[in-house]
Amino acid sequence: MNMEFLVEVNGQIYEISELVKSVSYTDKLNDGCSKLEFSYIDDDLRIQNGSVVRFRYDEANIFYGYVFKHDQNKQKEITVTAYDQLRYCKAKDTIVVKNDTIDSLVRKMCNYFNLKVGTLASTGYKLPTSVQDDKTWLDIIYTAISDTLMNTGKWYCLRDEFGSIAVRDLEELQLDLVLGDESLVYDFEYEKSIDDNFYNQIKIVSDNEATGKRDVYITRDSGSIAKYGLLQYFEVLDKNYNPAQAKAKADALLRLYNREVETLELSCLGDVRVRAGNSFFGQIEDINLNRRLIVRSVTHKFIPVHTMSLEVML
Template sequence: MIEIKLNNRDGKEWDISELVTSLSLKTAHIGKAGTLTLTFIKKALYQSSRFKYENGDVIRVRKDGVNLFYGYIFSISGGRDEIVSLTAYDQIRYLMNTDTYVFKNTTAADIVKRIANDFNLKLGKIADTKYQIPAMVEDGQKLLDIIDKAITLTFSNTGKDYCLYDDFGQLCLRDVDEQVTDIIVGEGSLMYDYSVSSSIDDDTYNKIKLYKDNKETGKREVYIAEDSINIMRWGLLQHYESIDEKMNPAQIEELLNNLAKLKNREQKSLKIEALGDIRVRAGMRVRIHIPEYQVDQNLLVNECSHSFEGADHTMSLELKVI
């Protein structure tokens, strides 16, 4: 059973579970706030004349006693008919604010904590990302972009991936490898449709070129890793990136190897339509079983959308295939 409660800013709480006709909840691994969209019937039978809903009000959603969503209304739409549509976002929406930050020898975890504290956001469990980013100068950037950049730099340099998400009103940062369920989605288990695609059009590179300016010699130092076989297959696809001048040869070699491992390959994606399971969300790994494409492994969920309509619960998954 789904429980949906709306809290006005004046402290009044309304249970709108019986009014809601459809509900969708979307989460993403990186770069987006959790999004709740729902429709409900206004002026329904037995509905209080004092019932109201405004932008900024809080919406909480639970299913079978499990917390699903805690967020804030950002848009309301309706017309002459009795259907009203609301869109709410979790706390990550407030990371769309912009500001300027300068970080030096700071971890992604510390960046999350500092920004959250500066903007009065509630924190939950924050993983120790360990890797110290030499420097980040972010002038007038979205807070979420700053955090995503820190997570990406950590991933590029260590191979460890992290997910920022809102856990029922608390910002959390978790290692994606620690978020694995025992759920199996695939042939004979929940899945009823899927599609597979591969591309070299987005974030695929067979030549990695890094550079740094040596202030002592006044020269630019260049470091290269390339795959001649894939250059023959796909043509030359070059990734060009500056690195911190304080990086030593061993650190540069490690970064080159990590970037080549991550980017010198086709980017494959898998989309699955399945019966819903509320334990699945973006940023976690789920066991996928599709014999036709020799897929039987834990894959990272990039985006997850749960849809509820009446007694029906379905989910759409976009997964990263490695």
């Protein structure tokens, strides 16, 4: 195990890898900042909120961020929680979206919070003009990612890459990695559900300024309704949608939501390359799994050995 653990306190940098008793790193796909939780035995070093933390493992960059919480017990063990830069983007504001793409919005966000910009994929799709009021910057960008996926079929993720904010095309995050029956996995849990995020009828309404009425667009799968019962998704669109766009969105939502939701959690030996948004090839015979999977969330634990728990998208 080759671990480098640096903290900066009051301008001084300390290497504390010999003091650290536990390390856990958690990352989720388009769901806030990544988190590093660790504990160490007090050796006259008192980490403070705002301290910078840099963690590398087996020469791989794992985490760069800032301390937001710390506590101590009677045994002088100090427990610390640090987040990456995206933690600051939970702030609410009023933001005008006009002639923007995902990457241009991210640049605006980084400029506002004085964050370092990393690799920003050029997404191309111009988002609908809107005024986003009392929303967090993260929520606005995640909505932009969802809108871009619906309209282009291209999926992106926002993440902090060791101190730089990045937008990545998920196709670029495919790993040459197999996880399954004979490769690193030692346990799994698998579930199929129609309880959440399953819809076989899509109903979209849009205000028609010309007629003063609401236009209604419905698309459905009769076979699915006969099998599972009617499960409806409903949304009110803003006035910037024309009839063709509204119908296209309804059709896209039905394609997205009209299938059983499968969840799979894997417990594996660790691989430092695995982050939320990365994908790998999964092979588990018991559930007839033999295809590429996207990581929805991952938690790495590094002491005493490196293991990881994954939730993947099926």
